[in-house]
Amino acid sequence: MYFDSSLRLHYLRQSVVGKNVHPPPTPSETFPVYAQLDSKGEYFLFWKFNKTHITFETHVKTLGYVGFGISHNGDMYPADVVIGWVDNGKVHFKDRHTLGHYEPIIDDSQDWTLLAGFERGEHTVLKFVRALDTCDDKQDIKITDGTVRVIYSYHPDDPQHETGLTYHGGASRGSKSLMLLDEVPQGKQTPPDTKHFDFINKKFVIPAQKTFYHCTAYRLPSLARKHHMFKWEAILQPGNEDLVHHILVYTCPGHIDPSRDGASYECYEHPPHDLRRCNRVFIAWAVGGDAFTLPDHVGISIGTPEDAQFVVLETHYNNPGRRQNVVDSSGLRMFYTPTLRQYDAGILETGVMVHELQMIPPEFDNFVSKGICNQQCVSRMTGAHSGGVKVIAAFLHAHLLGMGVTTRHFRNGTELAPIMKDEHYDFDFQEYRLLKEERLITKDDVLQTECYYKSRGLNRFTYGGLSTSDEMCLSFLMYYPKVPVFACLSVPIYSEYRSTQDRSDSALRRYLQTLDWTNSTVRNEFQKHTDDSLYYLECRENHIHHKGTTENPPKILHPYTEPVNSACSNH
Structure with missing residues (x-):
């Protein structure tokens, strides 16, 4: 040949x-x-x-x-x-x-x-x-x-x-x-007026500990008018690729003192008070991910008085070997243009609230955690747009026990096809993925993020938390047009297991640790009670106090079934 x-x-x-x-x-x-x-x-x-x-x-x-x-x-x-x-x-x-x-x-x-x-x-x-x-x-x-x-x-x-x-x-x-079946973006021309801005860790010495979250505040470029951010990519320090697990950029609502520009700190240990509210995901990248480009009709707004002026770069370093004296200048590069697209994009964080009440007992081959976004929150999200909003991409995230993640979609009790499903989730390979077709979310809908965990062989509980050895169950949905709701998160309450004498979370954990998790009946009962439990839910919206509510899990009248491959009917 x-x-x-x-x-x-x-x-x-x-x-x-x-x-x-x-x-x-x-x-x-x-x-x-x-x-x-x-x-x-x-x-x-x-x-x-x-x-x-x-x-x-x-x-x-x-x-x-x-x-x-x-x-x-x-x-x-x-x-x-x-x-x-x-x-x-x-x-x-x-x-x-x-x-x-x-x-x-x-x-x-x-x-x-x-x-x-x-x-x-x-x-x-x-x-x-x-x-x-x-x-x-x-x-x-x-x-x-x-x-x-x-x-x-x-x-x-x-x-x-x-x-x-x-x-x-x-x-x-x-x-x-x-991702063998992900659609390949067509060769798009970068607008000739494109500029870029780098969020990087400036020669940060990575601590010699298993996991560390390093944060740096950045003031966004001062722009005379509205621009659209349309692409981002990771900048990885050569030799440190195996230490940088994920990078998030959060926007900061309201006014931040300009002196915070360049402020560096450990993210979740005594962060500066005014930067604690920097909690809306703007950009997300994780190990294994490539550059991400938005569709031509959508961009993320920057440069207007309503847009964030400050962001916080969060870099999660995963250093199980406790390497010492490693200097890192990794980060993210965003590309933006004054040539505006048709729609502003937003990102909705949904799934299980990062909290110790997400509990994964030992000895499970397939334990399921569920995070619910109820119809009331979805209605608040879509209320400003009578036609609803359209999801264009999703980023699924769990930690080391995660085997699969699915973002389920319900409308009036009928389950539609999943928004995104990854049956063989890999902690070391995560990225934003474009949907093959945009998905409409209406005021009548409910969203549910499910994560599937394998804890067989462990002799301890795994709780929701920030460390790699803790767990998470999140789905970041990129959609348009943008609305003020930025997160819809929930966590089960486990009413069936709480003592009438002491209903505290610590008492609940102590009791669960006394059970025999090698017993399949104990495991099955816990999964059922978790599925049926009341949920504490927060619908988080800009400039509004996030008062939580207690909710029942959604009633699924008609579960979704995968279409049958007609080519296999004769086999």
Whole structure:
């Protein structure tokens, strides 16, 4: 196969760690997306997709066999894999599955189809296609929206036959989380009048502790008239990529003394009094995320008297190895333009309130926490716009126990398709994601963010909190047109477990810690009581005191069911 070395590459780089980036090889055709899977730059994956199928092309620095697959947990088994190699011009390629630490088994049904295979220099190239849903639930894995953990391996030698593969070794394998089915933004031209502003940590010495939240206040650029911010991207200090877990920028309502510009402090330990109210999310980025660009008709307003004049940059450093004397100047860059878009965008924070009443007991394989945004708060949010508001993107966030996050959507008791769903959430791979279609939110709607946690093997409770070892369950919804409501958060009260003599939160925690969480009945009862519990809810709006209310969980009359794949009806 002939390759034109001048073939113009047109990709969106996805989830590539800066200090280990290598130039990509030239693929056989123009692919919209690629990823470097390993740190040495020896394994590259290119792909494209449509509504029914996905096409992959692997470029691997080996003249032996190449393995590629999909695994829910990122481990080598159970997984849906293919293995191929080129021997004297003949391509060998088989669809397989793994069940343990032994050779992958050849599938009964060969559902991955080879399109091309060849050697070029030191590399083996394999191009293949498969259906997103092969209808083979026993030996294949369905490819869905959200995080997909791909696994890979390679070996320097060709096998002698289809079975009896030589083990690839620990250094020639790995896994990586990708959003395989995220829409690729079309090549948009940056407006010629674009400017940028950097929020960065100025040579901050990262403390030698497991987790640290560092905050810096910034005065936004002084602008003569309204501008729209339309893009942001992370600026990561080379060598510190594994320490910077997430970065948030919050706006500060009202007047902030100009002398606060550049003020630096530990975010949640005695912050300056006037900066405590800087709590509305403006920009969000987390580890694994790429640059984010808003659609052409939407921008985030800056520069008007009603817009924030000050922001606070929050950088969460995750330093489990307690590295010392690390200096960091990471941060975020925002791009803005005086050429206004049609709509102002807003961000709604919804989910479980960050509070110790979010409680995850030990020994659960799938514990569910729910954060409710009731119809009254949604009505306040949409009241200024009779046609409702439209969600364009979402950012889902949990911590280390999180296995999945879903933002559910109800209207008059009927559940609609989820606004966003990630069944295989990865703490180390988070970013804002554009919805495939804008989602209308009306005054009759209820939102519910659910997080799914695995605490099996733990001998302690995990509580809601700020540390990485605590938990969170949040969904940041970007929408338009902008309204004053900026957060709708709730937390269960657990009335069933509270003593009549002492109804305090501390008494509740002490009692729950006496229960036998290895007992499935205890676990099932706690999940049910949590689901049915009254909730304390806050609907937070600019310039209004956030008085909480006690609410019942929403009544779901008609749950949503996933559409059936008609192609599988005959299987």
